[in-house]
Amino acid sequence: MLSGLLDKMATSYESPVEYQLVLGDERLPLNPYLGKKLTLKFSGKILCGHCGKETKKSYGDGYCFPCTQKLAQCDICIMKPELCHYDKGTCREPEWGLSHCMIPHFVYLANSSGLKVGITRHTQIPTRWIDQGAIQAMPVFEVKTRYxxxxxxxxxxxxxSDKTNWRNMLKGNNEKIDLKSERDHLMNIAGEQIEMLEDExxxxxxxxxxxxxxxxIEYPVLEYPTKxxxxxxxxKAVIEGTLMGIKGQYLIFEDGVINIRRHSGYVIEVE
Ligand SMILES: [Zn+2]
Incomplete structure (x- = not known):
């Protein structure tokens, strides 16, 4: 039995992806549990991933409400990077902004629940794609900043689309897409706008x-859910069942799925 503060699952890019459940400082390899029974018990306690204080509800990627109002990573410009206000001198945490936003980023195309566009820090490839449950991905532009x-x-x-339909992503019957020809098509229809932006x-x-x-990207999945x-x-304080697969940040059980990342900061026990 292991217990601790849940964080998003750690991954390594293998074929299939190798997942680890992160509980505080401990890591539990999850792939060996495929087809076996896994029990996760919530203790009732949620701790903020930043200040460590107990919180009734977790916001963002596992923070208490006051921290979401102070942290740069919880600011609106993280969801909408085109609103970056670093240059105005109003970044909530300029040092964090400097090391996380004012660094090379990629614009990519991926196939998660169909074709989507996304952005990520250069250090987050292919982690970001795995977290989204993409089965294919390809960088299209490298740029100087998140903005x-x-x-x-x-x-x-x-x-x-710039979103993933997580239900469709978890049903797993996504067809492969020719990302290079989709990219070429996109450049045909949007290339002029991008050139104008570059001139600017x-x-x-x-x-x-x-x-x-x-x-x-291949995921460790025995069987995809139909519903x-x-x-x-x-x-539900106890989530248990036979682990049928892992995709994105989801554990797939026989009778339902759980988004582990959504429960960052929850103190849980695993058996
Ligand atoms: Zn906090």
Whole structure:
């Protein structure tokens, strides 16, 4: 038995992806539990991932409400990077902004529940894609800052979704997509807007990754659910059953799925 503060699952890019349940300082490899019984028990306690104080409810990726009002990573510009206000001197945590936002980012195309566009820090590839349950992904632009990636994403999202339908992602019958030809098509219809943006920002702001390769991602799944019902520790203190698979940040049990990342900060026991 292990117990501790739940965090998002750690992953390593293997074929299939290897998952670890993170409980405080401990890590439990999950792939060996496929087809076996797994029990997760919520203690009733939720701790803020930043200040460590107990909170009734977890916000964002596991913070108490006051911390969501102070942390840069909980600011609106993280969800909408085109609203980055670092240059105005109003970043909530300029040092964090400098090390997390004012660094190279990628704009990518992925196939999670169909084609989508997204952005990520250069250090988060392929972690970000795995967390979204993408089965294929490919970087399209490398840019200097999160802000720049947000501006490109905004243009591309007029033509391609920027969201994952998690229910469809978990049903697992996604067809493969030819990402390179989708990218070429996108550049045909949005290329002019992107060029205008590049002129505005100055040459060298974007690096178009013409020769990027597609990353294919396989997940440890024995059987995909036909009907996806969501489970949460907020409704049920004990979640148990035969582990049928892991995809994105979800554990797939025979009778439902649980988003582990959504429960960051919950103190749980595992058997
Ligand atoms: Zn807090």
């Amino acid at each position: 720049h990636s947000g501006l490109i994403e905004k243009i591309l999202s007029e033509h391609v 920002l100055g040459l060298g702001a974007f690096n178009y990754l013409e020769n990027a390769e597609v990353t294919e 996806v019902s969501s489970m949460s520790f907020d409704k």
